[in-house]
Structure formats: structure tokens, C-alpha cells
Amino acid sequence: MRCNRRVWLSLAGAAFLTAASLPAGAQVRNLELIAPAAPGGGWDQTARAMQTAIQEAGIASGVQVVNIPGAGGTIGLAQFVASKRPSDPSLLVSGLIMVGAIQTNQSPVSLDEVTPLARLIGEYEMIAVTKDSPIQSMQDLVEQLRADPGGVSWGGGSAGGTDHMLVGLIAKAAGVDPREINYIAHSGGGEAMGSILGGHVTVGANGLAELLPQVESGALRPLAVSSEERLPGLDVPTLKETGLDVALTNWRGVMAPADIDDDDKQALGDVIARMVESPAWQSTLEKQGWIDMYQPADAFATFLEEDEAQTETVLRDIGLVE
Numbered sequence: 001m002r003c004n005r006r007v008w009l010s011l012a013g014a015a016f017l018t019a020a021s022l023p024a025g026a027q028v029r030n031l032e033l034i035a036p037a038a039p040g041g042g043w044d045q046t047a048r049a050m051q052t053a054i055q056e057a058g059i060a061s062g063v064q065v066v067n068i069p070g071a072g073g074t075i076g077l078a079q080f081v082a083s084k085r086p087s088d089p090s091l092l093v094s095g096l097i098m099v100g101a102i103q104t105n106q107s108p109v110s111l112d113e114v115t116p117l118a119r120l121i122g123e124y125e126m127i128a129v130t131k132d133s134p135i136q137s138m139q140d141l142v143e144q145l146r147a148d149p150g151g152v153s154w155g156g157g158s159a160g161g162t163d164h165m166l167v168g169l170i171a172k173a174a175g176v177d178p179r180e181i182n183y184i185a186h187s188g189g190g191e192a193m194g195s196i197l198g199g200h201v202t203v204g205a206n207g208l209a210e211l212l213p214q215v216e217s218g219a220l221r222p223l224a225v226s227s228e229e230r231l232p233g234l235d236v237p238t239l240k241e242t243g244l245d246v247a248l249t250n251w252r253g254v255m256a257p258a259d260i261d262d263d264d265k266q267a268l269g270d271v272i273a274r275m276v277e278s279p280a281w282q283s284t285l286e287k288q289g290w291i292d293m294y295q296p297a298d299a300f301a302t303f304l305e306e307d308e309a310q311t312e313t314v315l316r317d318i319g320l321v322e
Contacts, residue, residue, distance in 0.1 A: 028271055030062040032090040033254075036076025036098070038069040040190025041157065042123065042207045043093045045288070046252050050093075050120075053281040059274050060089075069187045072101020072158030074109065081113045084257040087264060091117065095252035097161035099304075099311045104160025104320050111308070114255035115265065116301040118272040122249045122291035125166050125226040126211045126236070128196070129203050131218055138223040138242035141203060142174045149180035155192050155201030159185040160320055162250040163192075163205040165311075166226055168318030173244040178318035196220070207250060209288040231289075251293055251307075253300060269297055 031054070035047035047065045054060050068076035073094065080092045092114060102110055129135045135144065145152045149171070156163025164185065168178040184201050186192035189210045196204030196211075197219060204211065204220070214220040222236040226248040230238055239246040256268055275281050276294045285292055295303060315321040 028060040028089050031060045033065045034092045035067050036073035038187050047093050049284045053275050053278045056280045057278040059271050072161050073098035074101050074107040078109045081109050086257050086259045092255040094255050096250050100160040101158050113258050115260050116304050117254050117256045117297050119253035119295040119300040122251045122293040124208045126208045127223045128211050128220040130199050149176050150182045153182045153201040155184050155195040156205040166248050167205050169246045173246050
């Protein structure tokens with residue numbers, strides 16, 4: 001999925017140092033990881049976990065994380081498309097949230113304007129309320145939702161993102177018009193967490209890794225998770241167990257600049273392939289409860305095309321796009 005809209009002049013010596021073209025021990029230098037959201041959310045967590053794993057394994061040097069929040073990642077995407085040359089050693093963290101936000105926000109830029117490099121992880125969603133909430137179970141929540149759809153406020157990430165899609169699917173499965181839901185969008189996981197913990201919304205929908213620490217501390221009460229089957233070691237029912245035929249897995253991956261040179265694409269792909277095998281990355285997967293969904297560039301590009309079509313279908317079903 002490459003964009004030919006921009007044509008870059010070839011500059012002698014502009015290509016970044018690659019592991020493929022340099023002697024043993026040489027690295028990709030000054031690697032930039034763009035997290036298109038505010039600190040504290042899933043994209044930020046992913047970028048910083050990548051930074052740690054890459055640096056600890058000595059795979060690349062000068063690894064920096066840059067946060068560009070807003071509009072479900074589409075602001076970060078737009079800046080990445082506009083500012084990054086094919087030779088820049090820079091990667092954009094992306095995922096299902098961005099796929100949904102592009103369609104919901106009618107973004108002027110799309111994932112056709114970047115190069116899919118690798119799918120990395122998957123994560124289940126969790127539905128939770130504060131410890132003081134009168135809502136004790138998912139059945140209680142659904143009962144309240146059916147009685148007064150607009151009276152239940154849902155706190156989550158960006159409009160059209162995974163959290164929003166999940167809430168729409170829950171409403172539809174409960175027999176409620178998804179267009180009537182009161183969804184409060186936030187620019188990132190950290191902002192959404194503040195809203196949920198502060199009791200500014202009735203219920204929160206967010207990634208499992210983001211909500212689980214608050215559940216373990218006792219600040220939040222979990223109602224359900226979006227996995228197909230109950231997760232080992234987690235005494236929380238699936239949405240299906242509560243009577244709602246809903247399951248959803250969020251995914252995250254990384255994109256390279258458009259029109260990237262084959263050698264540079266291979267070098268960045270090698271960095272990611274080595275990273276996902278590193279002890280630091282494997283430890284992070286276990287700690288965060290992330291699912292290893294690694295795919296290299298070609299397989300990821302095929303997956304992405306299929307996922308974009310499936311996401312559009314879901315968004316139409318729940319009334320987020322016409």
C-alpha cells in the first residue's frame with residue numbers, strides 16, 4: 001500500500017544506515033517512533049515498549065518516542081505523511097483505532113499513504129466502572145442502557161476507535177440503537193482514564209492493559225472483557241458469557257514512510273523482527289497481557305486491506321459512518 005502522490009528527489013547519501021548494508025554490529029541510527037496519541041494510552045505504551053526492547057537488544061541507536069495526539073491518530077498520520085521522507089528512519093505506531101478514525105472522521109489522509117511494515121500485537125478490551133458505582137454486573141449495565149440509552153455515558157478513546165466500536169456493538173447486541181449511545185471521546189488512554197476514575201462517566205471502555213492496573217488496585221470494578229473465551233488468571237466474564245454476542249480484538253502495528261527504498265524497508269523490518277524475539281519484548285507481552293500477532297510487511301499489508309473493509313462494515317452497522 002504505497003502512495004505515489006508525493007515524489008521525493010533522490011539525495012546522494014540521504015539513506016539511513018542499515019543493518020543490511022553495514023558491517024556486523026552496525027545499527028539503524030536515530031530511529032524515531034511516532035505515537036499518534038497522548039502519553040499513557042495504548043499507542044504510547046507500545047512505542048515506549050518498542051523503544052526499551054530495541055535499545056536493550058542493541059538493535060538500533062538513538063531511539064526516540066514522539067507523541068502527536070488527536071483525532072484517533074489521524075493528526076499524527078497527517079504529520080507523518082507530510083513530513084517524512086522515504087529515507088527517514090521513522091515509524092508510525094498504528095492500529096485498529098486509526099483505521100476506524102480515518103473512516104469516521106473522513107480523514108484527508110489514509111493508510112494508502114504509508115508503507116505497512118509489521119503488525120505487532122493484539123489486545124482485548126475491558127468494560128469497567130468505579131468501585132463505588134451502583135452497577136455490579138454487565139447485566140445491570142445493559143438493563144440501565146435499555147431503560148435510558150442516553151443516560152449511560154461511556155468513557156473511552158477517540159471517536160470511531162476500538163472503544164467506540166465496542167460500545168456500539170454492545171448496544172446493538174443489547175437491542176439498543178447504537179446511534180442513541182452517549183459516548184464521550186478522549187484523545188488518549190491517559191485522558192480517558194482520568195475521566196473514568198473521576199466518575200465523570202457511567203462506565204469505561206478501554207484496553208485491558210490500561211484498565212487492569214486500576215482493577216488490581218481496587219479503584220475499578222471489571223464487568224466484562226471482549227475476548228472470545230475467558231482469559232486465564234482473570235476472573236472476569238466475557239461479553240458472550242453475559243449474554244451479548246460480541247467479541248473484539250484491537251491490534252497495533254507500525255508503518256514506514258511512503259515510497260521507502262527496498263533496502264531501508266528491509267532494514268527497518270529486520271529491526272522489528274529482531275525486536276519481537278527479544279527477551280524484553282516477550283516480557284512486556286506477558287506483563288501487559290498483549291497477544292503476539294506479529295506479521296512481517298507483506299502479510300501485514302494483506303491483513304490491513306481486509307481489516308479496513310471489515311471495519312467499514314462494523315462502523316456502518318453501528319451508524320458511525322453512512
